[in-house]
Amino acid sequence: MKIIDSSPGSTSRRFILSGAIWFLAATAVGLLAATELVAPEIVKQKNLIFPRIRPIHVNTNVFGFLSMLLVGAVIYAVCRLCQAELWSERLGNWTMWLWNLAVVTGMISLSMGYTQSHEYAEYDWAIDVMIVVALLLLTYNLLQTLKRRKEQLLYVTNWYVVGALAATLVVYVIGNVMWKPANGALAGMTDAEWAWFYAHNIFGTWITPLSLGLCYFWIPRETDTPLYSHLLSMIGFWPYFAFYLQVGTHHLIEAPAPAWLKLIAEINSVALLIPVFAFLTNQWMTLRGNWWKIPDNIVLKFLFAGTVFYFLTSTEGSLLALPSVERITHFTDWVVGHSHLGLLGFSGFIACGAGYGALREMHGRIWSERLAHLQYWLMLVGIIGFTLVLDDAGSIQGHAWRNGEVVYRVLPELMQDYILRAILGCFIVTGAAIQVYNFYKTTCPQISPADERDARQSAEVAS
Numbered sequence: 001m002k003i004i005d006s007s008p009g010s011t012s013r014r015f016i017l018s019g020a021i022w023f024l025a026a027t028a029v030g031l032l033a034a035t036e037l038v039a040p041e042i043v044k045q046k047n048l049i050f051p052r053i054r055p056i057h058v059n060t061n062v063f064g065f066l067s068m069l070l071v072g073a074v075i076y077a078v079c080r081l082c083q084a085e086l087w088s089e090r091l092g093n094w095t096m097w098l099w100n101l102a103v104v105t106g107m108i109s110l111s112m113g114y115t116q117s118h119e120y121a122e123y124d125w126a127i128d129v130m131i132v133v134a135l136l137l138l139t140y141n142l143l144q145t146l147k148r149r150k151e152q153l154l155y156v157t158n159w160y161v162v163g164a165l166a167a168t169l170v171v172y173v174i175g176n177v178m179w180k181p182a183n184g185a186l187a188g189m190t191d192a193e194w195a196w197f198y199a200h201n202i203f204g205t206w207i208t209p210l211s212l213g214l215c216y217f218w219i220p221r222e223t224d225t226p227l228y229s230h231l232l233s234m235i236g237f238w239p240y241f242a243f244y245l246q247v248g249t250h251h252l253i254e255a256p257a258p259a260w261l262k263l264i265a266e267i268n269s270v271a272l273l274i275p276v277f278a279f280l281t282n283q284w285m286t287l288r289g290n291w292w293k294i295p296d297n298i299v300l301k302f303l304f305a306g307t308v309f310y311f312l313t314s315t316e317g318s319l320l321a322l323p324s325v326e327r328i329t330h331f332t333d334w335v336v337g338h339s340h341l342g343l344l345g346f347s348g349f350i351a352c353g354a355g356y357g358a359l360r361e362m363h364g365r366i367w368s369e370r371l372a373h374l375q376y377w378l379m380l381v382g383i384i385g386f387t388l389v390l391d392d393a394g395s396i397q398g399h400a401w402r403n404g405e406v407v408y409r410v411l412p413e414l415m416q417d418y419i420l421r422a423i424l425g426c427f428i429v430t431g432a433a434i435q436v437y438n439f440y441k442t443t444c445p446q447i448s449p450a451d452e453r454d455a456r457q458s459a460e461v462a463s
């Protein structure tokens with residue numbers, strides 16, 4: 001294996017494989033975190049205590065699993081839409097290694113206790129620099145590819161990719177307060193406003209637009225149907241970026257942030273339903289007449305589930321941003337449920353489906369479709385179960401605390417939900433392990449299980 005491979009498709013394939021490996025690593029750490037919340041005494045090692053592994057779980061999921069799998073799939077989609085190869089596979093490979101280095105360094109340094117202590121911005125300054133450089137290299141490579149495109153039409157997937165890269169570069173540098181390398185922080189309430197501007201936007205300008213762009217690419221492609229409406233894709237795109245950048249303060253409704261800032265965040269959070277429903281209508285109307293294809297087509301199956309989870313997360317999110325609702329749900333596991341529904345249910349399912357789609361087209365088939373369907377069901381049971389148990393735990397906490405109950409008296413009531421979360425986590429970790437194996441076997445020049453069966457049968461007949 002060449003460390004820097006310049007063959008066509010190598011950057012995309014390697015980003016996708018890296019994303020799959022990080023999915024397994026991050027969920028295994030999540031499972032350990034969930035187990036520690038049930039049995040804190042099981043871990044004696046300082047590097048593995050909950051406050052250290054929680055940020056490892058979160059950041060490895062966001063920057064390892066989702067970012068790398070989505071970027072790999074996006075590179076594939078942009079090249080197909082441009083009818084061109086990636087401008088520089090060598091540069092792409094360097095970018096991929098740099099990105100992996102950032103995630104590995106992040107895991108090690110967080111386990112050693114080096115953290116900037118802002119959610120989703122825990123990575124130290126040196127790692128922030130690696131991520132920003134990797135983003136710049138990726139942006140340059142993709143813009144050069146777009147410039148040399150043979151197909152003149154700039155399809156909507158490309159808008160989302162360019163929008164995501166441009167906005168994330170700004171959001172990442174500002175949000176991590178990178179001009180203050182020592183702690184990446186401002187002071188007082190401004191620091192909290194800054195931090196939440198960043199935190200929600202890392203989903204709003206990075207993870208979500210890449211996921212939406214991939215739906216625009218794969219759903220029409222797999223159904224062999226033109227996109228339902230160009231107008232709806234414009235309504236889904238422009239208001240999305242216009243509203244999203246203002247929503248960060250909805251995390252601070254229970255904090256002493258200025259009232260006008262909270263109001264702006266609340267209004268924009270509800271207004272976001274306009275682009276969300278424009279996007280969903282567009283995708284589901286494209287699927288009209290093609291529903292029968294979903295159960296057997298693993299790419300459509302993952303993507304369609306992702307759109308349903310997008311509907312659920314966004315509708316729930318707009319409600320969570322209302323002060324009357326947040327008064328109960330804030331500081332509870334309901335929010336953790338919402339996070340998993342969005343990141344695993346919506347973007348995780350889309351990333352996995354798009355990864356399978358890209359690898360299937362690159363290698364002519366998926367090594368085992370059966371295993372891919374098994375992975376889908378394991379993840380589906382896992383995420384639906386997660387949502388139910390975390391919402392249950394959240395409503396117990398929210399109502400108890402509202403009634404003046406003290407925290408330690410509520411904890412025993414949460415235990416059954418926490419045990420169930422750990423059990424359901426095993427489903428998701430198994431799904432992630434299947435994905436690593438299936439992706440790896442798909443990319444190896446080997447025969448599929450069906451071919452192996454045929455070969456065995458022919459050998460038996462011959463003997």
Ligand code: HEM
Nearest residue numbers: 203250251269272313314317318320321330335339342343
């Ligand atoms: C219309 C769309 C959405 C709205 C209005 C919305 C709203 C909210 C609100 C109000 C909270 C804070 C709740 C609290 O702290 O009390 C929240 C948390 C969160 N949301 Fe969303 N959400 C939306 C979509 C999404 C999507 C699509 C994702 C994932 C891709 C997502 C990921 C998260 C995460 C990870 C948190 C937890 C942040 C934390 O406290 O660590 N949201 N959302």
Ligand code: HEM
Nearest residue numbers: 027030031033034058061335336339343344348425428429
């Ligand atoms: C085996 C599967 C998983 C398990 C067992 C698990 C478990 C956990 C646990 C125990 C926490 C800490 C909750 C707390 O502080 O009370 C957490 C937080 C979080 N996890 Fe996971 N997780 C899993 C999969 C995932 C995946 C696949 C993603 C993203 C794609 C993800 C994203 C997050 C995020 C963003 C948070 C922070 C939530 C917040 O503060 O609102 N997790 N997870």
